[in-house]
Amino acid sequence: MRDVLDPDSDRGRVYRSLVGHPRESAGRLADRAGLSEAVVRAVLKELAAEDIVMTTGAGGAEESWEALPPTQVVEALLQRDAARWTALRQTGTELEQLYRFARRDAGHYGALEVVEDAARVLAVSGQLQRSARHQLRAIDMPPYSGTVDHYLGQEALQRERMADGVVYRTIYHGSVCDDPIAGPNMARMIAAGEQARALDDPPMKLAIVDSELAVVTLAADDHPGVVSLLVRPSSLFRALSNVFESLWRLAVPVTTTGTGTQLDARDRQILTLMASGATDDAIARRLGLGRRTVVRRVAVLLAGLGATTRFQAGVQAARRGWL
Structure with a gap:
């Protein structure tokens, strides 16, 4: 539908001609657009089906056509993307909740626990996966600090849990394929059955186990390394879950098979x-x-x-x- 606004496309030429010359016949439109009458009639049929033009004559040789107002056509285009913008707005609202909660003193918010020890941060990841009964949702993004052995251990645990029936859904940062360790790890997990999507710039590193626990991993503010925020069922937990689902809808599915690196x-x-x-x-x-x-x-x-x-x-x- 978007190409109807492109003056170089057949649909764009026909629509533009009708905008400037109302109640024209297909033959006259063909002359104005520089197209054959058969092509113009086919285009008019498509545009009429999409409520972009309409007939104003009796049909046959005397049939004439009229363009619907451009503002109406543009509005239809905008409405087609409305769901996507709604998801973006929802994500922004939920991230604002996260922003506020993450800056509160953990001692005053019982659902939140801060983990700063690097060894425990890694241990929490394994504990999350072992406790999952139904699904694990994750957002994976740089920095990729794990060693080869860490990734191999993660792969073995993930394969074991997927064999137990746990569904893994992961949103990867768009640059993951460029990482020599994380990229191949992603490809192997997808081949093993992981559902994966990619997003150019996810807002956080996140893992959510069932409806019980979420872990947000962030760069530490006052020392090198990272800290993890353990979030138990609460309004903050629901916000994080909604953020993931909104981003999942916006992300692009990743596949390890394709049409090849060369495209004719x-x-x-x-x-x-x-x-x-x-x-x-x-x-x-x-x-x-x-x-x-x-x-x-x-x-x-x-x-x-x-x-x-x-x-x-x-x-x-x-x-x-x-x-």
């Missing part, structure tokens, strides 16, 4: 048009391909990128340097 020119064009919001029909017309070919390639690209929507595919492709 045609697939790159398809991905670019997908990310701009173009429909399969619009992509087919723009690239001179059959619609079935486009549908097939879109499905392959979505699967290869581990994406469930065209927006996610665009983000994944951009992250991999394909666009």
Whole structure:
């Protein structure tokens, strides 16, 4: 739908022509847009189905067309992204709660315990996983301070717990693939069954076990190293749980399989048009391909990128340097 505002796209040319020349026939629109009448009629049919244009004539050769107001079209585009913005706002509100709670004296908030000893911080991670009965949700982000042995031990414990039926859902920092230890660890865990997503800049390192305990790990303010905040069931715990779920919806699925590191020119064009919001029909017309070919390639690209929507595919492709 977004490409209707692009003056270089077929849909954009037709819509722009109608905005400036109301109640035009398909033939006249074809002349103005520099397209064939068959293409214009196909575009008009698409735009009418999306409530962007409408007919004003009796049909047939005398049929004429009218554009809906641009403000109405733009509003429809904005509403399409409304859920995403709602999630962002919700995350901001919940992080504000975390900000306030984290700066209160732990002695005055019974649900919060501060752990500063480095050895105990690592021990808490293992205890969390061993106590999980249903699921463990985590946000993993730099600094990656664990040794190779630490990661191997973590992998063994995670495999054991997943074999027991514990579901692992992890949001990784977008740079994880560049880390020589954390990157391969992530790939092995995904292959073993972990559900993983990536976000460019998560706000915190977090682990949540079932509905019982959350651990926020932060850089210490007054000495080197980190501190962990252990949060038990409370309004703060619910805020952290909501933050995770909001970020999970915003994050992009990560897959260890894909279409390969090389992308041919045609697939790159398809991905670019997908990310701009173009429909399969619009992509087919723009690239001179059959619609079935486009549908097939879109499905392959979505699967290869581990994406469930065209927006996610665009983000994944951009992250991999394909666009």
